[in-house]
Amino acid sequence: MQTPRLEIKNIVKTFGGRQVVDDVSLTVMPGQVTCLLGPSGCGKSTTLRIVAGVEKQDSGSIHVDGTLVCDAGFSLPPEQRNIGLMFQDFALFPHLTVAQNVAFGLKGRKVTDRVHMLLEKVGMSRHTTDYPDQLSGGEQQRVALARALAPKPRIMLMDEPFSGLDDRLRDDIRDETLAVLKSEGTAVLLVTHEPGEAMRMADEIALMRDGKIVQRGAPYNIYNAPVDVKAAAFFSDINVIHGKVQGALTSTPFGQFLAPGVPDGTEVDIVIRPQHLKIDFDRGGRGPNPTPEDGTAARGVVERARFMGASSLVEFRMDFDGSILRAIVPSVFLPKPGMPLWIMIRRDRCFVFAHK
Numbered sequence: 574m575q576t577p578r579l580e581i582k583n584i585v586k587t588f589g590g591r592q593v594v595d596d597v598s599l600t601v602m603p604g605q606v607t608c609l610l611g612p613s614g615c616g617k618s619t620t621l622r623i624v625a626g627v628e629k630q631d632s633g634s635i636h637v638d639g640t641l642v643c644d645a646g647f648s649l650p651p652e653q654r655n656i657g658l659m660f661q662d663f664a665l666f667p668h669l670t671v672a673q674n675v676a677f678g679l680k681g682r683k684v685t686d687r688v689h690m691l692l693e694k695v696g697m698s699r700h701t702t703d704y705p706d707q708l709s710g711g712e713q714q715r716v717a718l719a720r721a722l723a724p725k726p727r728i729m730l731m732d733e734p735f736s737g738l739d740d741r742l743r744d745d746i747r748d749e750t751l752a753v754l755k756s757e758g759t760a761v762l763l764v765t766h767e768p769g770e771a772m773r774m775a776d777e778i779a780l781m782r783d784g785k786i787v788q789r790g791a792p793y794n795i796y797n798a799p800v801d802v803k804a805a806a807f808f809s810d811i812n813v814i815h816g817k818v819q820g821a822l823t824s825t826p827f828g829q830f831l832a833p834g835v836p837d838g839t840e841v842d843i844v845i846r847p848q849h850l851k852i853d854f855d856r857g858g859r860g861p862n863p864t865p866e867d868g869t870a871a872r873g874v875v876e877r878a879r880f881m882g883a884s885s886l887v888e889f890r891m892d893f894d895g896s897i898l899r900a901i902v903p904s905v906f907l908p909k910p911g912m913p914l915w916i917m918i919r920r921d922r923c924f925v926f927a928h929k
Contacts, residue, residue: 576639578603578760579624579728584633586619593619594630595784599762601728606751606761608771611781612807617764620781621730624762625658626651637727657726657759659734663717665705672701675720691719694753711742718750722757729754731763735770747774768808772796780804802926805844812850812898814843815928823925826893827918828869832925840928847886849919850900870915873898875908889916 577600586594594616601607609617622628624635626648634644637656642649665674675688692698695715705713714734721729734750735743751774754761765771771778772792780788780795788800799805802813816823816830818839823830830843853870873889876897885904888897898916908914 575602577601577636578605578638579762580636580639581620581624582634582636584620584623584635585631586616586623586628587631588619593784594623597633597781597784597786599779599786599789601760601762603727603760604755604758605776606754606763606774607777607779608763608765608775609781610765610768610771610775610778610807612766615781616784617781618732621732621762621764624728625656625730626654655724655727657721657724657729659717659721659729659731661733661736663705663713665713665716665720667705670702670704671697671708671716674705674716675723677720679723687723688719691722692716694756695719695749710738711746714738714746715749718753722753722759725757727760729759729761731761733765734763736767744773772808780807799844799924802842802844802924802929805846805924809846810899811844811846814845814896814898816841816843826869826871826891827916828920830920830923830925835925835927842926842928844924844926845918845922847899847901849922850898851917851919852887852900852902852906853915853917870917872913873916875910875912875914877910878907880904880907889914891916 579601581597581599584594584597585592597620599607609620611617619628623630626643629648632645635642637654642654666677669677672688675691676684679687689698692701695718697712697715697719700708700712708716735747738746747770763774775792777790778792778795779786782803788795788804796808805811814825816825818832818835818841819837821831821833823832823841823843825843832841835841871891871893873891876888876890878885878887881904883904884901885907887900887902887908889900890897900916
């Protein structure tokens with residue numbers, strides 16, 4: 574079995590009596606991109622700093638390629654861990670050229686070859702003699718990546734490295750960065766609060782909340798099988814319908830939903846994303862029998878509708894309880910407020926959780 578490039582075991586860190594990192598364990602294999610994802614203050618950046626060696630944990634250990642780099646009583650200095658760092662602030666030396674920035678700290682006769690190879694790889698070979706203040710934000714990010722990779726680190730730690738870029742540029746830079754990291758075979762631990770960035774870049778996502786990893790898995794799995802309502806809501810807008818379990822089933826105006834393993838009488842939250850609501854245009858209160866997947870239609874009145882380009886966001890006030898449900902529909906359909914419509918929901922795309 575292959576040894577993990579990075580292994581984090583049961584890390585705990587407390588600040589001011591508050592446990593900001595709570596028994597975090599994680600492995601990253603060579604060439605793998607793992608993302609610590611979560612809201613501000615959940616402990617993801619503190620975890621990254623502990624791995625980098627700029628913060629010391631209270632307990633737990635970290636291994637790189639099977640070798641201990643720190644535990645509660647021992648800590649290898651950051652410069653001896655062979656770990657690259659990329660942060661929001663590119664931190665380029667303003668008085669050094671692009672080539673000099675990338676070469677900074679390198680030794681040996683092949684430094685020039687390594688610098689030119691990396692600048693070529695990140696598309697900056699024409700800027701070797703430029704200074705950082707002559708570069709755009711995207712160009713500075715590319716230089717920062719080349720500099721971080723220059724010493725051939727076994728692990729790259731990235732803390733919100735793309736947040737300072739504008740939206741259109743950010744996607745291109747993310748893709749280019751990922752391609753370069755994969756070509757170098759570097760293990761990557763990326764910190765972000767943006768679900769879209771995590772799903773775009775990561776092979777594995779570790780979702781953090783209140784210092785703990787609450788769910789871990791491939792982007793597809795973590796998106797389509799959230800562990801709770803909060804996990805589902807972190808990745809997208811959600812609708813929540815309430816019900817009560819009887820005989821492993823929950824009855825709602827949209828039909829019955831399976832709730833296996835949930836005791837009778839338990840109140841549950843049925844979660845569905847807006848893109849999985851359907852408008853039943855043919856029903857009009859009299860239409861065809863619903864399919865098993867779509868369940869039963871329920872009537873709502875359009876509260877408001879907003880054009881979003883490729884789609885429209887429509888909010889309905891439902892007749893059965895006055896609640897608001899949101900649906901994402903093709904942008905060619907933009908109903909007027911007050912219009913009554915029948916709504917169906919994809920029962921196979923719902924999540925049922927015990928209410929907390």
